[in-house]
Amino acid sequence: MGFEAMEVLERVYREALDSGERRLLTVAADDSLEFIVKSLANMLGRASGVSLLYCSDSLDGFVRGEQVVREFLGDIVDLTVLDFDMSEAAMGGTWDILVADFSHQMRANDIGRLVETVRGGGLVLFAIPRLTEWLSSYLKFQYKLASPPYKIDDVRQMFKERFIRSHGRSGINLYAPQDNVIMENPRRVDYRTPQFIRLDWGDKSIRVTGDQAEAVEAMVDTISEKGKSCMVLVANRGRGKSAALGLALSHLIKRRSVRDVVLTAPGLEGISIVFRFLMLGLDSYGIPYRKIYRNGELVAVKSRGVTVFYLTPTSASEVDVKYKVVDEAASIPINLLFRILGTSKKTVYSTTIHGYEGAGRGFSIRFLGRLKEYSDLQVRMVRMETPIRYPPGDPVENWLYDFLLLNAEPPDVDENLKPEMTEYNAVDVSSVDEEWLRRWYGIYVLAHYRNRPNDLEYLLDSPHHMARSLEYKGMPIVSLHIAEEGRIPSKVIEEMMAGREPPGHMIPHRMAIHYGYKSFAKLYGWRIVRIAVHPELQDRGFGSKALNMVEAEAKDKGADWVGAGFGASPSLLRFWLKNGYIPVHASPRRNEVSGEFSVFVVKPLNRDVEKLVMGVAREFKMRLIDSLHDVYFGMNPTICRQLMSKAQVPSKLSLTKSQRRRLQGYLAGRHTYEMASDALYRIVRNYFLRYPGGSPLTGEMEDLLLAKCLQGKSWQLIASNFKLKRPIEVFREAALRLIEFYRIEGKI
Numbered sequence: 001m002g003f004e005a006m007e008v009l010e011r012v013y014r015e016a017l018d019s020g021e022r023r024l025l026t027v028a029a030d031d032s033l034e035f036i037v038k039s040l041a042n043m044l045g046r047a048s049g050v051s052l053l054y055c056s057d058s059l060d061g062f063v064r065g066e067q068v069v070r071e072f073l074g075d076i077v078d079l080t081v082l083d084f085d086m087s088e089a090a091m092g093g094t095w096d097i098l099v100a101d102f103s104h105q106m107r108a109n110d111i112g113r114l115v116e117t118v119r120g121g122g123l124v125l126f127a128i129p130r131l132t133e134w135l136s137s138y139l140k141f142q143y144k145l146a147s148p149p150y151k152i153d154d155v156r157q158m159f160k161e162r163f164i165r166s167h168g169r170s171g172i173n174l175y176a177p178q179d180n181v182i183m184e185n186p187r188r189v190d191y192r193t194p195q196f197i198r199l200d201w202g203d204k205s206i207r208v209t210g211d212q213a214e215a216v217e218a219m220v221d222t223i224s225e226k227g228k229s230c231m232v233l234v235a236n237r238g239r240g241k242s243a244a245l246g247l248a249l250s251h252l253i254k255r256r257s258v259r260d261v262v263l264t265a266p267g268l269e270g271i272s273i274v275f276r277f278l279m280l281g282l283d284s285y286g287i288p289y290r291k292i293y294r295n296g297e298l299v300a301v302k303s304r305g306v307t308v309f310y311l312t313p314t315s316a317s318e319v320d321v322k323y324k325v326v327d328e329a330a331s332i333p334i335n336l337l338f339r340i341l342g343t344s345k346k347t348v349y350s351t352t353i354h355g356y357e358g359a360g361r362g363f364s365i366r367f368l369g370r371l372k373e374y375s376d377l378q379v380r381m382v383r384m385e386t387p388i389r390y391p392p393g394d395p396v397e398n399w400l401y402d403f404l405l406l407n408a409e410p411p412d413v414d415e416n417l418k419p420e421m422t423e424y425n426a427v428d429v430s431s432v433d434e435e436w437l438r439r440w441y442g443i444y445v446l447a448h449y450r451n452r453p454n455d456l457e458y459l460l461d462s463p464h465h466m467a468r469s470l471e472y473k474g475m476p477i478v479s480l481h482i483a484e485e486g487r488i489p490s491k492v493i494e495e496m497m498a499g500r501e502p503p504g505h506m507i508p509h510r511m512a513i514h515y516g517y518k519s520f521a522k523l524y525g526w527r528i529v530r531i532a533v534h535p536e537l538q539d540r541g542f543g544s545k546a547l548n549m550v551e552a553e554a555k556d557k558g559a560d561w562v563g564a565g566f567g568a569s570p571s572l573l574r575f576w577l578k579n580g581y582i583p584v585h586a587s588p589r590r591n592e593v594s595g596e597f598s599v600f601v602v603k604p605l606n607r608d609v610e611k612l613v614m615g616v617a618r619e620f621k622m623r624l625i626d627s628l629h630d631v632y633f634g635m636n637p638t639i640c641r642q643l644m645s646k647a648q649v650p651s652k653l654s655l656t657k658s659q660r661r662r663l664q665g666y667l668a669g670r671h672t673y674e675m676a677s678d679a680l681y682r683i684v685r686n687y688f689l690r691y692p693g694g695s696p697l698t699g700e701m702e703d704l705l706l707a708k709c710l711q712g713k714s715w716q717l718i719a720s721n722f723k724l725k726r727p728i729e730v731f732r733e734a735a736l737r738l739i740e741f742y743r744i745e746g747k748i
Contacts, residue, residue: 008175008184009039009125015171015186017121020193022396024115024124026167028134028176032127033065033101040097041072052077053095055114057084057105057140065101065127087113092242092273094389096122103129105140108159108404108453115400116238120193120390131179135160145462147484147504148492154463158430162460166403171395192391199247204284211235211384212244218382219248223323223346224257228377230341232329232368233350235384238397241350242273242327244384249274249325250281253306258323261308264316264340265327266593268297271310274327275301278308314595316340328352333594334366335569341377366535404453408442410534411475419541422477424549427467429460436476440469444479447532455481455530464504465529468553470546477537478546481530486560488521496521507563507600510585515616523560523609525602526550531564547579555605561613562603567596570638576601583643584616586624588631597635599643617647625688628710637703637711637721644688651689653742655679667736673728677709680735684709687738696741701734 009025016023027036044050052073056064066081073079077097082090087110098118100110118124128134135157146152167174168183175182197213198205208216215233222231235241252258265271275298282289282303289303300309313332316324317339324344329337329351341347349367371379387394401407427440445451459465459481470478485505492502497518501509507527511520528550533543547562554562564581566572577583581601590597604610621644624632628640655663659679665671666680673680684705695702704722707713708731718727 006039006042008173008182009036010043011184011186012173013043013123015188016123018191019187019189020120020191020391021171021187021189021394022118022120022122022124022390023171023173023187024126024396024399025173025175026126026128028128028131028174028181029178030130032129033099033103034068036099036125036127037069037072040099041076044073044076046076048076050077050097051080051095052097052099053080053082053090053093053114053117054099054101055082055084055087055090055110056101056103059104064104069099084110088269090114090117091269092276093117094119097125098123099125099127101127102139103127103134106160106163107141108457112400112404112406112453115396116389118389118396120387120394122390124396131164131176131181135164141457142461144503145458147462147464148489148502149487150463156430156461156463158460159457163403166399169395169399172399187395194386194388194391206247206280206284208244208247209240209384209386209388211386212240212247212388215241215244215382215384216248216251218380219245219348220251220255220257222348222378222380223248223252224255225378228345229380230347230349230371230377231380231382232371233348233382233384234353235350236387237352238387238389239384240388241352241384242270243277243388245325245327245348245350246274246277246279247281249278249308250285250287253282253303253308254285254287256304258306260306260321261323261325262316262319262321262344263308263310263325263327264313264332265310266313266331268299268310270327272298274325275308312592313340314590314592317343317595319343322346324348326350329367331593333567333569333596334370336595337367338370405438405441405456406453408438408445410442410446411439411477413472413475413477413534413536415536417472417477417537419545422470422472422542422545424546424553425469425471426553427469429467436474440467440476440479443476443532443534444481444530445532446535447479447530462504468546468550470542470549477534478542479530479532480528480546480550482550483527483529484524485527485563486521486523486525493518493521506565507561507584507602510600511616514585515619517612517616520612520616524558525561525563526554526559528562528564543575544579551603551605559605560609561605563601565598565600567591567594568599568636568639568643569596570636570642573599573639573642577642577645579603582613582617582646584613584620586620586632586635586643588627590634595634597632597639599639614647618649621647621649621689625685625710628706629712633711633713635711637707638699640706640711641688641691641699641702644691648691649689651686653683653686655682663739666732667739673708673731681709683738683742696737697734701737704731704734705738 012023012025029035054069063081063083084105091113095117096119098114100114115124138152138155142155143152145155168185170185170187173184196207197210199208219231222229233241263271263274278301279289287303289301291298292300300307313336317336320343322345324340325348326340327350329349459467464484466482468480468482469476483504486508488505488508496502496509496512508521511517531543531546551562581603583599584602585600587598602613604613624643662671662676663679666676708718715727724730
């Protein structure tokens with residue numbers, strides 16, 4: 001590449017500088033990275049004062065291409081080098097130029113994180129090989145999509161093709177000289193820059209947008225007012241909401257308006273920005289503080305007797321602390337958000353509604369709607385619109401949101417629709433209209449509290465992933481994402497049993513590893529990765545109809561089973577059980593963010609598989625019951641009960657004379673629970689092994705017996721979890737009813 005190529009880069013950079021907006025240029029050529037860094041060195045000159053972030057994959061422990069970048073730019077720019085695997089560390093940082101080499105690795109998650117770190121007037125530069133070579137080769141991430149029995153040659157190239165097609169719009173340029181492709185679309189606008197105001201705090205002034213200043217003021221007012229209150233701060237990515245949270249906390253500490261504050265988020269990475277601006281605000285006031293680290297990571301800041309400390313969302317929901325701040329709330333399950341609300345007096349929720357983290361629109365619909373039901377809660381809503389790094393209407397932001405479908409929205413629907421008015425369709429994602437795909441995906445992202453751009457890449461490129469829809473007049477109202485599993489070759493099964501987990505195959509892996517059913521890995525199954533019903537049509541039978549149609553198609557195509565894996569909540573598990581799915585496994589560990597246990601359910605599609613699945617279900621039930629006091633101690637008792645409802649295990653109740661005598665004393669009120677706990681344990685265990693059956697107990701009674709006798713929870717925990725003032729008396733009533741049932745059966 002010669003002078004013409006250098007001119008393209010210079011024109012694009014000049015356009016960015018003149019407009020105050022960002023510009024994107026992808027260079028596709030054999031020596032694309034070397035061309036980019038040499039051109040930048042030529043263009044910038046010595047000691048330019050420009051900051052540059054370079055990202056690529058690693059090879060033998062070194063970031064690929066780092067040597068050539070340092071050789072030509074090391075003395076010219078303020079250089080930061082990151083492996084793509086560390087891209088999350090870039091979030092919250094700001095650079096003038098991003099150079100990313102996608103020659104060997106490209107993931108949607110990394111693009112979503114890195115592009116938004118570039119300030120206005122800056123460049124986003126992507127290096128790839130010549131188009132013909134790049135589109136016919138496979139990148140590291142794509143190798144993970146080849147799930148046996150599929151091979152790498154079966155992996156699709158649709159995500160890369162979508163990436164190339166996304167160029168050519170205003171401000172988004174592609175230069176591929178060896179392929180005779182140049183997409184250069186100038187965008188000339190008057191110079192614009194983000195508008196800032198200054199907060200004059202203490203000895204220093206801090207630049208913020210008007211939206212940030214409003215958010216700081218609103219948070220201070222929320223914390224300071226009387227009564228139970230909460231604030232919900234929503235913003236697109238890159239609006240500075242985490243910074244506003246930190247500044248507001250520093251102001252509250254200065255005013256001595258708070259005691260200890262719990263700070264929570266899906267991970268420590270995002271929280272680091274809150275801590276950074278908390279300390280910046282304290283510095284501006286000249287207020288000393290102490291940083292507290294755990295395992296090398298900042299987890300708390302202490303100042304003026306106030307500790308602002310990080311807890312995981314689950315832990316934050318369990319502690320009674322007056323002040324709580326939740327960042328990236330859309331990435332946390334709704335039930336956990338309400339538990340956090342219930343254990344605090346002042347709660348601030350902040351979240352991205354479009355962009356990288358979570359399902360923002362789903363958060364708005366599910367969470368904000370339920371907040372209105374709290375009559376004694378003062379709710380303050382704040383929305384931030386102004387970007388902090390670049391002016392509104394930035395073409396690179398618009399490109400990113402369109403390319404990764406970050407702003408996809410569900411279609412408008414007729415609320416009078418009924419399931420029988422819809423039809424089921426297989427979706428060919430390679431040929432659907434872009435607007436239709438945006439509507440389908442807009443529903444899709446509502447189904448889960450934590451979505452990632454990689455979801456789109458899986459759907460487009462994985463040979464074993466499929467899309468389905470339930471439609472009305474050609475418009476999607478239910479979105480389904482399905483993955484084929486099973487049919488695993490014998491050699492791969494043996495490798496799996498030895499500890500190597502093949503990509504995909506979540507359900508066969510657990511059936512084989514946890515229960516020894518290797519034969520299940522040979523069967524052909526469909527796992528429902530995601531099922532999403534339009535938010536205005538939920539709980540009206542559309543999801544059940546979609547499941548029935550998937551099952552019919554799967555059976556018609558020779559599948560042996562349909563299944564799913566998900567973070568269990570009582571309502572979600574109820575949906576799957578109602579539709580005939582059988583629990584076969586629960587993860588032994590809770591998700592660190594959600595506090596949920598992952599549960600796997602299966603619906604057999606023929607009698608032979610039904611026998612096998614019921615065998616696993618009984619084994620799982622016995623394992624669950626005998627692990628409730630230990631591994632599953634933290635599981636919601638309602639979920640425990642639901643998981644046991646589909647399989648019965650033959651069990652004979654046997655009590656010793658001593659146990660019978662003490663049980664009689666308990667029934668007569670002469671003995672405490674502790675005196676007869678072993679006898680009660682045997683009865684309750686026998687009841688749940690045989691469960692379900694003709695039961696004299698309510699669901700709440702069953703949950704109470706399970707929590708006390710099988711999980712071994714303390715009376716204090718029982719009182720708190722079940723909201724009971726006299727838990728011992730309520731428990732005795734449930735126990736008496738169960739014992740009377742056994743007497744009628746002649747078992748006691």
